[in-house]
Amino acid sequence: MKTKQVRELATNRIKAGYPAIEELDFASRLSKEDKDGDLLRLIGHNEEFLGLGYLGKENRSVGWMLTDQEETIDQYFFQKLFMDAKAKRGSLYADEGTNAFRVFNGAGDGLGGLTIDYYNDYYVVSLYNQGIYRFLDAIQQALFDVFKEAKGIYEKKNVAGKPTQSRLIHGEEAPEPHLVRENGIRYATYLNDGWMTGIFLDQRHVRAAMMNQYAVGKRLLNLFSYTGAFSVAGAMGGATQTVNIDLANRSKELTAEQFEVNGLNPDDHEIRVIDTASYLDYAKKHALEFGVIVIDPPTFARSKAGTWRIEEDYPQVIADSLAVLETGGTLIASTNAWMLSADEFYDLILAGFKQAGVDGEVIETYGLPEDFPTNRQYIESQYLKVFVLRKLN
Numbered sequence: 001m002k003t004k005q006v007r008e009l010a011t012n013r014i015k016a017g018y019p020a021i022e023e024l025d026f027a028s029r030l031s032k033e034d035k036d037g038d039l040l041r042l043i044g045h046n047e048e049f050l051g052l053g054y055l056g057k058e059n060r061s062v063g064w065m066l067t068d069q070e071e072t073i074d075q076y077f078f079q080k081l082f083m084d085a086k087a088k089r090g091s092l093y094a095d096e097g098t099n100a101f102r103v104f105n106g107a108g109d110g111l112g113g114l115t116i117d118y119y120n121d122y123y124v125v126s127l128y129n130q131g132i133y134r135f136l137d138a139i140q141q142a143l144f145d146v147f148k149e150a151k152g153i154y155e156k157k158n159v160a161g162k163p164t165q166s167r168l169i170h171g172e173e174a175p176e177p178h179l180v181r182e183n184g185i186r187y188a189t190y191l192n193d194g195w196m197t198g199i200f201l202d203q204r205h206v207r208a209a210m211m212n213q214y215a216v217g218k219r220l221l222n223l224f225s226y227t228g229a230f231s232v233a234g235a236m237g238g239a240t241q242t243v244n245i246d247l248a249n250r251s252k253e254l255t256a257e258q259f260e261v262n263g264l265n266p267d268d269h270e271i272r273v274i275d276t277a278s279y280l281d282y283a284k285k286h287a288l289e290f291g292v293i294v295i296d297p298p299t300f301a302r303s304k305a306g307t308w309r310i311e312e313d314y315p316q317v318i319a320d321s322l323a324v325l326e327t328g329g330t331l332i333a334s335t336n337a338w339m340l341s342a343d344e345f346y347d348l349i350l351a352g353f354k355q356a357g358v359d360g361e362v363i364e365t366y367g368l369p370e371d372f373p374t375n376r377q378y379i380e381s382q383y384l385k386v387f388v389l390r391k392l393n
Helices: 008-015 075-088 131-146 201-214 229-236 250-260 276-285 310-322 342-356
Strands: 002-005 039-043 049-055 063-067 100-105 114-119 122-127 152-157 165-171 178-182 185-189 219-223 241-246 270-273 290-295 300-303 306-309 325-335 360-366 385-391
Touching: 008 049, 049 131, 075 100, 075 131, 100 178, 100 201, 114 131, 122 131, 131 165, 178 201, 185 229, 185 250, 201 229, 201 290, 201 325, 201 360, 201 385, 219 229, 219 276, 219 310, 229 241, 229 250, 241 250, 250 270, 276 310, 290 310, 306 310, 310 325, 310 342, 325 342, 342 385
Parallel strands: 002 039, 122 152, 219 241, 219 290, 241 270, 290 325
Antiparallel strands: 039 049, 049 063, 100 114, 114 122, 152 165, 178 185, 300 306, 325 385, 360 385
16 A cells, blocks of 8 residues: 655545545656556645545546545445445335436445446446456455345446446346336346446436426427437327437437337337437428427537537537427436536527527426435536426527
8 A cells, every 4th residue: 555645735625525536636746656556545735644545547537535544445345335325225226116226326425436237136337447446356246245136247347548348247147138117117228238228327317207297298309319218208208209319320229129118119209310410400491390309418429420529519409409499398408528517518508599599498407316426525426417498489
């Protein structure tokens, strides 16, 4: 274990509970001898003990705090974290209508760099930096002990700059597709197929509102639709039709499958492989109108149509969407961009309304659901921001 001293500002931040370690925190710069996976004993600018952490480079951080106590980082350390997190999800485990949710949410549950998701008898453990692999044996043993009921456990390695690696580390392979339930709706998932599984679990409450409120009796346009989860929720809630737009070729078959596993005919819905801008231009030229539109794009993406950047392109897609949204219709604007605050994201939405010359009002906002707890000191972890707006004219 290495002892590292941090500057005064970092001392105060860590004492207040900030979980991330940043490169400029250290009194002496990190050297070539400092490697991902190093266990650190951190002391403040006045040499007081602050806690233990580890080096593991991610987006803007170079590591994470583990504890503010002098203790052994072993299987039992991780076991306690996982047991505490599992106990907090007791009501979700008991919910007969939902069997897919997050069980452990990184720094919000005490361990930055790792998440655990539950998918109907199976678990998916995701690792976000190379450093956490130092503790892999202890983490795996803790997982096997705490989640004894698991039919299988998958590990996904998502280290920046490297392709995602997915593998089964315990138990039996999940069927493909593996069906899960959320709010009584079935979703087809693929647990060993790259980084994404077919459904974003953090949008559970938004999909519930889509089913119960927003889409009832409406025609729904789902932009950047992925596997059509919002559309299935809308259709199950009484949407008259859904139109699903995504650039990925595979989105067509996966979206059709989501309808089919719920007894819905995909032929009653439009599923189109086309870029969003081209479809919105088509919809405007053909005077199409929708009662509800969902905009949930990636933060950044490259395609033949060009490069998508949320800071540059979100206002335009808002403006183009408003042109085909009926007066009184509902616009659901969402992002998972951690680098944008809620206020900054709202400013992008307002810019789109201004560009379109349209007035609107916010009728609801959503953040992360209760199974995605965050550290209050670490604002960046509150990445999901959803604004539901009504078009007034």
